[in-house]
Amino acid sequence: MEEKKIDLNSIIGFVLIFGILVYMMYMNKPTEEEQAAQEQAKQEQLEAEKKAAEQNNVAVTTAEDFSAATLTDSLQLVALNNKLGAFAYSSTLPSATNNETVVENDVLALKFSNKGGYLxxxxxxxxxxxxxxxxxxxxxxxxxxxxxxxxxxxxxxxTKDLYFQPTxxxxxxxxxxxxxxxxxxxxxxxxxxxxxxxxxxxxxxxxxxxxxxxxxxxxxxxxxxxxxxxxxxxxxxxxxxxxxxxxxxxxxxxxxxxxxxxxxxxxxxxxxxxxxxxxxxxxxxxxxxxxxxxxxxxxxxxxxxxxxxxxxxxxxxxxxxxxxxxxxxxxxxxxxxxxxxxxxxxxxxxxxxxxFGWGIFGWINKALFIPLFGFLSSFLPYGIAIIVMTILIKLLMSFVQYKQFLSQAKLKVLKPELDAIREKYKDNKMKAQQETMALQNKAGASPLSGCLPGLIQLPVFYALFMFFPTAFDLRQKSFLWADDLSSYDAVAYLPFKIPFYGDHVSLFPILAAIAIFFYMKMTTGQQMASQPTQEGMPDMAKMMKFMIYLSPLMMLFFFNNYASGLSLYYFISNVISIGIMLVIKNYILDEDKIHAQIQVNKKKPKKQNRFQKKMEQMMEQAEQQKQAQQKRKK
CATH class of the missing domain: 2.70.98.90 (Beta-galactosidase; Chain A, domain 5)
Incomplete structure (x- = not known):
């Protein structure tokens, strides 16, 4: 009974104390004028702190900068502690919001999220x-x-679920x-x-x-x-x-x-x-x-x-x-x-x-094309810089084109003799091949002499193929009808989409395809005229004729969505190649002189190299095996 009294008295005491505290708080409550003065003083102090911080290059984060109020509910704090442990503290700070901090320099504008602390x-x-x-x-x-x-x-x-405090x-x-x-x-x-x-x-x-x-x-x-x-x-x-x-x-x-x-x-x-x-x-x-x-x-x-x-x-x-x-x-x-x-x-x-390309291709780009294009584009419009760079490259590689055309001209001059050898040994294909190689070797007109210079051009072509799509300087630079040399140069849009081609028509790939068609028509026509037909071998003339039409078509489809700067390069490159070939054919090479030189070469003793000797031995062995098989069949 006494314990119950004590408990009741304690309760009454607490109630009285609470009532007194409430009464004192009410009586000491500031008037509206005092509240306004306090708020103004608080605001002035905040402005002064911010101004001082700006002078010291420090950004101050205050509770007023965030919309969420500080957590005070003890049940919420318990739940946070149960969920986050020690990191519950971060969620009780004023920065526990989804607000962002913004900074920038001359080139970047960045925002940082309080939640997760990331960019x-x-x-x-x-x-x-x-x-x-x-x-x-x-x-x-x-x-x-x-x-x-x-x-x-x-x-x-x-961390993406937790709140960071920004400074x-x-x-x-x-x-x-x-x-x-x-x-x-x-x-x-x-x-x-x-x-x-x-x-x-x-x-x-x-x-x-x-x-x-x-x-x-x-x-x-x-x-x-x-x-x-x-x-x-x-x-x-x-x-x-x-x-x-x-x-x-x-x-x-x-x-x-x-x-x-x-x-x-x-x-x-x-x-x-x-x-x-x-x-x-x-x-x-x-x-x-x-x-x-x-x-x-x-x-x-x-x-x-x-x-x-x-x-x-x-x-x-x-x-x-x-x-x-x-x-x-x-x-x-x-x-x-x-x-x-x-x-x-x-x-x-x-x-x-x-x-830039792997191996030698990347090296060519970094050592040659990037510095060269950077130099040219420093004082020329970007489209003109591409044309000038193309001209310089083609002039540099013109000796390769000369070697190729010279080899084709030699084979063309030798064609009657090569046809005579095949007719003479039409029943002995191996002997015909040996005599053909011997004649070409003496005359200095091996087909490989035309292929090897062409192989020299491949690293240059591939390096440029990798250069133009990665040349940042071409981005959003216009030339003629192309608005962006790093993208396709659409001159018309289609109401439908063509597979592998797209829904637009780019003009530079069309020009490049036309140029490569005429270039291949001229060069491949020369090769077909000089290339003898061999029995038992694929008809190279038909294959070459097929490539004359296939290559431009592939160019047209493949480059329709590619950088117009690359198509411009191929167009100018093939036009220049046609010009160089016409100059070589009409003003440099003389078939009569080539024929006379071949006759001189044929009279000179020609020493076979190790590769040629090995090839001749292999052909003789193959011929002997063939004859032995024929005897066994009989």
Whole structure:
């Protein structure tokens, strides 16, 4: 009974104390004038702090900058602690909202999301796409940047679900954005971004402070970075062809994931990897090679008539490094044009992410064509620079064309004698072949002498084929009717789509196809006139005649969606080739002189080289085996 009295008295006492407190608070409540004065004083103090911060190049984040109120409900705090453990603290801060922090320099405009602490928007300020829309590498959730980690109290968390506290400061001329995922005022996981003036490279460091007893370092702490590449070019299929994940590993080796379909790799000692979107790239660079990285790509263009938003999705996953129990991962990110001149400014071999071609083809581009075109385009319009570069290349290679035409002329002069040999030994094909080779060898008119110079041109042709689609300088540069030399030059649009051709008509490929038709008509006609027909062998004349029509047709279809700069090159190149051939035929070569020289060569003793001797022995052995088989049959 006494305990019940005590309890009742206690309750009454609490009620009285509470009532007194309420009465005192009511009596001491400020008047409306006092409230207005306090609010004005608070606002003046806030303005003064912000003004002082601006003078000291420090951005102050206050509760008024966010829409969400601080969590005070004890039940909510308990639920957060049960779900997030020590990281529940980050959700009680005023920054626990979906707000963004905006910074920029001369070339980049960046937004950082409080939720996840990552770059939620990346805009390239100096560029627009084919439809005059600003270039965004990241926007509207097309990227995922997340650290997956375990805690010492057996939780698995993802940074993309947690709230970071933003702070913007200055480091000299550089802008520093610090995004901190806090477990207490002095303990946190930090994303530190440093943006330099007029620079596409952003220094980025992931580091922790005081979390050695919070994050479980015995488990892998993995960084996941994925990106859906936005379409920026007029032709999505053409852009997708040059959109690939490229990486450098093992002290300088360069490799790529598949151009089409899906692909994935586990690679070691990765220095950098590039999400290349044809003319723009997002490149992650590590200060020290990353020991093990999982990468993947997926082609998102299943039907270019329907899916025209994204080209490919790239995915990267790798474990972060620890030092003394704390995360410490220094990285850099390049967000900018896939321009060799800009990428070469950095010391990380980033220009190798551009597909100049493998081996000698890439070397020709980097050592010759890129510097030459850069020089010409520095004082000439880009279309004229292409024409001048084409003329210089054709003049440089004209000796090869001369050698080819000279070989064809020799074979044409020898054709009557070669036909006579085949008629004489028509019942002995092997003997006819031996005599033919002997005559050609003595006259210095071997068919191989015309093929070898042609092979010399192949590295040049292929290097240029790789150069034009990757030449950033051609992007959105006009010439004649072409609005963009890096894209197709449509002069008409069709109401339907032709398979492998498209729904438009490009003019430069048509001109190039016409030029290559007449060039092949002239050169192949000369070859057919000089090429003797051999029994038992394919009819080369018919094959050559077929190629005269097939090659221009392939040019017409294949290049209709290609860069008009490349088609312009092939058009000018073939026109110049026709001109050079006419000059050689009409003003340089004389068939009578060639015939006289052949007769002189035939009289000279001709020593066979090792290859020719070996070929003759093989032919004799084949002839003996044939004769032996015929005897056995009889």
């Amino acid at each position: 939620s928007e990346i805009k390239l300020k100096k560029f627009v796409d084919f439809d005059s829309v600003p270039i965004y590498l990241v926007r509207n959730g097309n990227t995922d940047f997340n650290i997956n980690f375990g805690t010492t109290d057996s939780r698995i968390l993802n 913007v400061t200055k480091n000299g001329e550089n802008t520093v954005v610090s995004m901190k995922l806090k477990v207490s005022p002095e303990k946190y996981l930090e994303y530190r971004y440093e943006l330099k003036p007029n620079d596409y490279m952003v220094d980025f460091t992931i580091q922790s402070k005081g979390l050695n007893n919070v994050i479980n370092s015995s488990q892998e702490v993995n960084l996941n970075w994925s990106l859906k590449a936005y379409r920026h070019d007029q032709s999505i299929s053409y852009e997708n062809r040059y959109t690939r994940l490229t990486y450098q590993y093992d002290e300088g080796k360069i490799d790529k994931l598949a151009q089409a379909g899906s692909d994935e790799e586990l690679i070691e000692d990765v220095k950098w990897l590039s999400y290349r979107q044809h003319f723009f790239s997002s490149i992650m660079v590590s200060k020290e090679p990353i020991k093990r990285v999982n990468i993947a790509s997926e082609d998102l263009v299943t039907n270019e008539d329907v899916d025209t938003v994204f080209t490919k999705q790239f995915i990267t996953k790798f474990p972060l490094t620890f030092q003394a129990g704390e995360i410490n991962q220094p990285l850099k990110f390049y967000f900018g044009p896939t321009d060799s001149k800009i990428l070469k400014k950095y010391d990380d071999n980033l220009d190798e992410s551009i597909p």
